[in-house]
Amino acid sequence: QLQLQESGPGLVKPSETLSLTCTVSGASISGSTDYWGWIRQPPGKGLEWIGSIYYSGSTYYNPSLKSRVTISVDTSKNQFSVKLSSVTAADTAVYYCARHPPPSGYGDYWGQGTLVTVSS
Amino acid sequence: EMVMTQSPATLSVSPGEGATLSCRASQSVGSNLAWYQQRPGQAPRLLIHDASTRATGIPARFSGSGSGTEFTLTISSLQSEDFAIYYCQQYNTWPRTFGQGTRLEIK
Numbered sequence: 001q002l003q004l005q006e007s008g009p010g011l012v013k014p015s016e017t018l019s020l021t022c023t024v025s026g027a028s029i030s031g032s033t034d035y036w037g038w039i040r041q042p043p044g045k046g047l048e049w050i051g052s053i054y055y056s057g058s059t060y061y062n063p064s065l066k067s068r069v070t071i072s073v074d075t076s077k078n079q080f081s082v083k084l085s086s087v088t089a090a091d092t093a094v095y096y097c098a099r100h101p102p103p104s105g106y107g108d109y110w111g112q113g114t115l116v117t118v119s120s
Numbered sequence: 121e122m123v124m125t126q127s128p129a130t131l132s133v134s135p136g137e138g139a140t141l142s143c144r145a146s147q148s149v150g151s152n153l154a155w156y157q158q159r160p161g162q163a164p165r166l167l168i169h170d171a172s173t174r175a176t177g178i179p180a181r182f183s184g185s186g187s188g189t190e191f192t193l194t195i196s197s198l199q200s201e202d203f204a205i206y207y208c209q210q211y212n213t214w215p216r217t218f219g220q221g222t223r224l225e226i227k
Binding site: 037039046047048049052060061062063064096100104105106107108110111112113 | 121152154156162163164165166169170175176207209211214215216217218219220221
C-alpha cells in the first residue's frame, strides 16, 4: 500500500525558507513513471497546486510561486522535497504531498498534510 | 491560467436525497478533470478522474459527467459521511488548478 508522509518544521519565521520532505513508502520513486507533487491549503481556504517533479528531476511549478519554489527528489531515500523562500504570513497553510500517475496530474495518493505557520 | 469555477458554494441537502455539484472551466480541459472529497481535518480524497471514472474503492453512488468546460458530480442517496467539501481540478494544462470548492451540508 502506497503511503506518503510529510515532515518538516511547523513554524517558520518571515523572510526565511520553508523546507518540507515527503517520504514515500510502498513504492519506489525511481522505479515508477509517476509524478510527485506538492499542494497547499491555507486555513479555511481552498487548494493550491505548488508544483510537481518527475523522478528524473523534471519539474513543473505554479507560476505564482515559481520565483520562490524549488522541488527536488532524492531517490536514494525515496523522498522528494519542497523549499519555499522568502515566506510571509500568506504562506501559512497545510502542505500536502501527493502522487500523480502519468500522464495525468490528478492526485490519487495523498499524505496527511502538515501545517506550517509563518510567524515571528 | 485555467480558472475553475464551482457552483453552488454551499448546497444543503437532506440525507437520503441526491446532490448535483457543478464545475466550469474557463477553457476546454477535454476530459482531464478530477473530483475530490475533503472531510474536516483530512487530506483530499480522489473520487473521480478523467471526468467520469471512479477511483478505486469509491462507491457507485458517486458519478461524474461532462467534457470540455462543463462538468457535474452527482451523489445519489446521500449518506452522513458524504457531507464534506468537494473540489474539482483540471489537469489538462500547467499549472494544475482547483475550483474553490462546494460545501455539502446537512439540511
